Amino acid sequence: MSYSDKVIDHYNNPRNIGSLDKNAPEVGTGIVGAPECGDVMKLQLKVKDGVIEDAKFKTFGCGSAIASSSLATEWLRGKSIDEALTIKNTDIVEELSLPPVKIHCSVLAEDAIKAAIADYKKKNGLA
Amino acid sequence: MKFPIYMDNHATTAVDPAVLQEMLPYFTEKFGNAASRNHSFGWDAEKAVDRARGQIARLIRADSKEIIFTSGATESDNLALKGVVEMYKEKGNHIITTVTEHKAILDTAKRLEKEGVSVTYLAVSKEGAVDPDDLRKAITDRTILISIMMANNEIGTVHPVQEIGRLAKERGVLFHCDATQGVGKIPVDVQAMGIDLMSFSAHKIYGPKGVGALYVRKKNPRVRLAPIIDGGGHERGMRSGTLNVPGIVGFGKACELCEQVMPQESVRLSAMRDRLSEGIIKQLDEVYPNGHPTQRLPHNLNLSFAYVEGESLLMGLKEIALSSGSACTTATLEPSYVLRALGVGNDLAHSSLRFGLGRFNTEEEIEYVVDRVVETVKRLREMSPLYEMAKEGIDLKTVQWTQH
Numbered sequence: 001m002s003y004s005d006k007v008i009d010h011y012n013n014p015r016n017i018g019s020l021d022k023n024a025p026e027v028g029t030g031i032v033g034a035p036e037c038g039d040v041m042k043l044q045l046k047v048k049d050g051v052i053e054d055a056k057f058k059t060f061g062c063g064s065a066i067a068s069s070s071l072a073t074e075w076l077r078g079k080s081i082d083e084a085l086t087i088k089n090t091d092i093v094e095e096l097s098l099p100p101v102k103i104h105c106s107v108l109a110e111d112a113i114k115a116a117i118a119d120y121k122k123k124n125g126l127a
Numbered sequence: 128m129k130f131p132i133y134m135d136n137h138a139t140t141a142v143d144p145a146v147l148q149e150m151l152p153y154f155t156e157k158f159g160n161a162a163s164r165n166h167s168f169g170w171d172a173e174k175a176v177d178r179a180r181g182q183i184a185r186l187i188r189a190d191s192k193e194i195i196f197t198s199g200a201t202e203s204d205n206l207a208l209k210g211v212v213e214m215y216k217e218k219g220n221h222i223i224t225t226v227t228e229h230k231a232i233l234d235t236a237k238r239l240e241k242e243g244v245s246v247t248y249l250a251v252s253k254e255g256a257v258d259p260d261d262l263r264k265a266i267t268d269r270t271i272l273i274s275i276m277m278a279n280n281e282i283g284t285v286h287p288v289q290e291i292g293r294l295a296k297e298r299g300v301l302f303h304c305d306a307t308q309g310v311g312k313i314p315v316d317v318q319a320m321g322i323d324l325m326s327f328s329a330h331k332i333y334g335p336k337g338v339g340a341l342y343v344r345k346k347n348p349r350v351r352l353a354p355i356i357d358g359g360g361h362e363r364g365m366r367s368g369t370l371n372v373p374g375i376v377g378f379g380k381a382c383e384l385c386e387q388v389m390p391q392e393s394v395r396l397s398a399m400r401d402r403l404s405e406g407i408i409k410q411l412d413e414v415y416p417n418g419h420p421t422q423r424l425p426h427n428l429n430l431s432f433a434y435v436e437g438e439s440l441l442m443g444l445k446e447i448a449l450s451s452g453s454a455c456t457t458a459t460l461e462p463s464y465v466l467r468a469l470g471v472g473n474d475l476a477h478s479s480l481r482f483g484l485g486r487f488n489t490e491e492e493i494e495y496v497v498d499r500v501v502e503t504v505k506r507l508r509e510m511s512p513l514y515e516m517a518k519e520g521i522d523l524k525t526v527q528w529t530q531h
């Protein structure tokens with residue numbers, strides 16, 4: 001099984017590795033997956049005036065999982081929350097040329113985005 | 128140093144140049160069918176095969192007439208289990224094996240279960256060894272076969288084969304041993320170990336792929352087998368089909384080489400393995416070795432690196448050939464069943480790397496690999512949410528993870 005160049009690129013040069021202050025009101029944090037399954041993604045976003053100003057991630061998982069979450073943070077920056085909710089796992093699969101056996105990595109990344117947004121909304125009393 | 132570095136010798140080995148040399152004439156000059164009784168092409172091929180039988184038998188302290196050639200250890204495992212079950216079905220229909228056997232045994236046992244055979248899968252200790260007492264308790268008067276491997280291909284643990292053989296003899300049950308990872312690496316003596324049938328193959332001991340053997344005891348007791356392949360009655364009726372003469376010649380030479388170099392080679396490899404292990408463990412925290420600490424193959428090392436996933440590790444070590452127990456590296460997305468059988472949690476199974484050293488690895492390669500493994504684990508831990516949580520003092524076992 002060899003990887004697409006894009007997956008290798010994200011693995012060697014991951015975008016936006018790190019952490020934001022999970023206690024800050026403008027930060028939403030999503031943690032999805034389970035160590036048992038071999039895949040855990042933590043995705044955080046910082047929102048200002050309804051726009052995602054910054055996004056960071058950390059991932060325990062295979063190269064495709066790392067690439068999927070890295071790509072997600074790349075796409076999130078500069079989007080509004082509503083725009084962010086339209087990101088689909090299939091977009092990630094296409095961009096990274098993920099094989100069928102790795103599609104679940106993109107699903108987890110989409111889940112991470114939604115979990116981070118849900119956390120942000122909950123902290124800020126939004127619907 | 129040559130790249131990529133190969134440290135996956137449990138999966139397969141390079142053919143030793145001396146083995147290749149020995150094989151070559153049998154492709155284009157002495158290319159006869161060993162069963163052609165009427166001309167010199169056949170006689171030469173037959174002579175070469177007999178010679179190889181002797182070389183192979185010597186390595187395992189058997190008689191050359193007790194060696195049956197197959198296409199590999201998988202076929203030998205199939206023949207041993209199915210052949211015994213069929214031949215001894217009047218005597219009983221229960222076989223005993225372990226949960227950490229190779230799939231060639233486990234899948235064959237599963238098929239036999241579908242056909243009405245009763246199978247007991249013995250558990251192993253957290254170091255991967257079977258307890259002879261568990262075996263003793265499992266034997267019934269319907270048991271016709273015990274099949275327990277000599278050494279495990281993932282974690283390197285060596286079972287107490289001699290005790291198993293003695294117990295089997297005491298109770299009058301045949302003992303089959305899948306010795307694919309043991310032959311040529313540790314001393315094997317089918318007499319002293321009380322083994323009645325034994326599978327092994329050439330491509331794990333610097334011989335070619337596509338050829339293996341099944342040792343079938345001829346005396347005390349005389350083991351009989353129903354064949355699984357029909358068609359001409361080769362190998363005393365036990366395995367029909369034209370013999371892979373060049374492969375067999377290579378197999379014989381590979382065994383002869385192992386006999387010659389094994390004492391020094393195993394000392395050299397275990398020293399290198401220990402240096403690899405110590406080099407990594409002293410530079411990283413939370414590294415957990417898998418398998419028995421002492422009853423193990425000299426050239427195997429299996430380590431779990433907490434908070435880091437195996438496939439991403441392999442990706443970072445792309446110029447080094449290794450393997451992992453992570454689910455992400457398998458076609459079925461199941462983590463290593465061997466590590467699970469040890470009670471190693473799935474998270475640590477996903478975080479494991481297997482190193483299999485071999486004849487052609489060098490000291491320089493060991494030092495290089497230590498540095499690269501340490502560097503890659505550190506990098507991935509910086510990227511790991513689990514490492515971050517652990518460093519914050521969170522007990523990961525208490526976290527509510529989401530389902531997915």
